Amino acid sequence: MKPLFTEREIRGVAIFLPLALLALGVALLARPRTDAGAAREAETNQRHATRRDTLRPKPFDPNTVSYEQLREMGLTQTEAASLVRYRSYDKIFRIPEDVAACYGIDDSLYRVLKPHIRIARRYTTAPQGYRPGRMVAEPLPPEQFRIDTVSARYLEAIGALTRQQARTFVKWRDTHPICDMAELHKCYAVSDSVATALEPYIIFSEREPAAPRYPIELNDADSATLLLVNGIGEKTAGRIVRYRERLGGYWRTEQLTEVEGMTESNYEKISAQICCDSCRIRKIHINFAPASELQRHPYLTPQLLRRILKTRQLKGGWSTPEAFNEDNRLKPGEAARLAPYLSFAPPGGDDDE
Structure with a gap:
């Protein structure tokens, strides 16, 4: 019986099949991936943005915060219960990242909560030789404070600065008045991120005006x-x-x-x-000043102004204060207080100097 394929055809198929499979594999690998990864990333970003809009986080210690406080911050029932339940198993939050280990706390929620997590030192691992009596028992929720009088102890208690940083800040502040955020950022003991976080709580003192030079x-x-x-x-x-x-x-x-x-x-x-x-003082050129300028002066009453304009029109002006006083029948008191403001020389003359 004659075989279906010749030996040459069999060898050709044996060579072709591996090459075809190799080409198919290369084509599959080279084919552009779908946008599934990008879609997942966009969905994650959208979820993060949504959580930022719905949450109202405040500084809190996950070891002591209550279910009601978590709900007030915008966490769902499941999320709040998950964090509280975590403690019921005798577990302690040692670092902020422990919050992310709670069932029900996803990455988007943790990212929003992380800047507000304040873990008391008694829950962290204290270094050897550390004196527990000097630990801050609980982080205080920050409230408004005056930057010019706040104590180092308070800044340490709210978790804003370490003890050494707080003491350094107080020493710096006593020699460098702080009246705005720009001056606070100049303090090397306070980082820009801490200064920005504290800004809503800071009350600045008013800058003292420069002492006037009398008289x-x-x-x-x-x-x-x-x-x-x-x-x-x-x-x-x-x-x-x-x-x-x-x-x-x-x-x-x-x-x-x-x-x-x-x-x-x-x-x-x-x-x-x-x-x-x-x-x-600015003098009036009595022989040349227009009526509109003369009538603005408080010492020239309407009656006196009419006499001055009428006499000036008839005589053409005056060369001395005595002649002016005599022609306009000024009383001694009127003449004395008006004299410093009158000039009898033309504009630009010696009387103007």
Whole structure:
């Protein structure tokens, strides 16, 4: 009987089959993987984001936290019961990672809880020779505190700093006032991550204003500088500045008694803290100033202003204060207080210096 395949055909099949299987294996290995891994990773990230949104974690010790406290932080019944049940088997949380070993605490939940886990030192393995009496029995939940008066013991008790770090911080703070987060970050004993975690609880003291240099010059001071004078408030400071603009500057400190709301007793209180430089006053060119400029000055009453404008139109102006006073029939008191603000030279003349 004639065989179905020749010997040559059998040898060809024997060679072809291994090569075909090898090619198929290479093709399977080279084929792009499905996106199952990426999908699982995306699902995990989504689960982590969801847990961050639903949880309200607070600092806690897993060795003492209650079921009710865990529920308040947003854990489900199963998750909270799992952590509490873990302790019922006489197990102790020695390190934060032990929380992840609880049945029902998945990775997404653990990642959210980890920054808030505070394990008391009595539950950790103390080094040989450590004095248990100096251990902090329980980590205190952080509350708002003043950074300029907080003790090293408190910073250690809430688990923010070690004992040595807390002592170093207090020594540094006593010589470097801390009034904002930028100054806190400068302290080498406090890491950036700890400073950021403490920020919601810190109460900063107000920065002390620089000591004012007395006396304060009235014609150069702004409202903020005037507030440094004991006896001058915000309203009074604003009125002093506005009246100075109308006058053109203060010639004598006594002119403050003309400011609205300034009493004689209040002036006596602040008089020793102020002075004025009469060289800073702004003068009026009485022979050339327009009526709109003249009428703004508080010493030029409407009646006096009409006389000045009428006489100036007829005579063309004045060359001396005496002639001005005589023509406008000024009383001695009126002439004396108005004289420092009048210039009889043309604008830019010698009287302006």
